[in-house]
Amino acid sequence: MGITKTQIFDKKQNELAQFFKVLGHPARIAILQYISTQNSCICNDIVEEIGLAQATISQHLKELKSIGLLNGEIEGKSMCYCIDVDRWNELQNMLNSFFNTTKNNCC
Amino acid sequence: MGITKTQIFDKKQNELAQFFKVLGHPARIAILQYISTQNSCICNDIVEEIGLAQATISQHLKELKSIGLLNGEIEGKSMCYCIDVDRWNELQNMLNSFFNTTKNNCC
DNA sequence: TTTGTATATTGCAATATTACGATAATAAAA
DNA sequence: TTTTATTATCGTAATATTGCAATATACAAA
DSSP, X not given: OOSOOGGGSOHHXXXXXXXXXXXXXXXXXHHXXXXXXXXXXXXXXXXXXXXXXXXXXHHHHHHHHHTTSEEEEEETTEXXXXXXXXXXXXXXXXXXXXXXXXXXXXX | OOOOOGGGSOHHHHHHHHHHHHXXXXXXXXXXXXXXXXXXXXXXXXXXXXXXXXXXXXXXXXHHHHTTOEEEEEETTEEEEEEOHHHHHHHHHHHHHHHHHHOOOOO
């Protein structure tokens, strides 16, 4: 039906999946990589770098913000987007924890 | 337009995003976790454990296979699905490499 | 061969996602 | 104040995803 049955999974599973899902788009990967190479992080620079419409980039930024990976600060008439390093490390740990506790094989 | 503009991103970015995307569904997280706790990995057991229709589980298994995370072997009249540990580690490394090279902050 | 069991595939309906133009909102500059 | 620049939001179209019933396939057992 196009709707994910989140209710049959536990909170951790849904959270982890949501996190993976947000990272599951090349534009969002590219945005994060670009921000990490810049000193300024100005939104408009991102739009020009990535090559998608401004409205589209704005939506992708919103999704990255939704999992706490980006912070946006007003800087004059622009927005300065930065990676939240604490959250970044937290998510990396969550993810490694998933990989480390799940890798057991059976055959 | 609902269609991702993969052509404006490089191969690595698309690959990484695709990998994240496949993990971005709670059913697929749950399937991987369940398999890792079992000695048998029989497909039908997965269907009963997760609580989605057999056709739906079959599709999720197909996606997990598409990124090499699962191997399926015929075992009598059943299928035995197992995590491919080498691929599993490879993906964990790719992912950590992304996290480690992108975490730089600017503000 | 027929029956039963297990899994994959097909077809479809409902919903989600992606993308963008248009427009609104905000704030600096003229 | 008016203009300009920057970003967010709305509305909409196209496509993708999720989920399931029905069916197909494969194979073992009777």
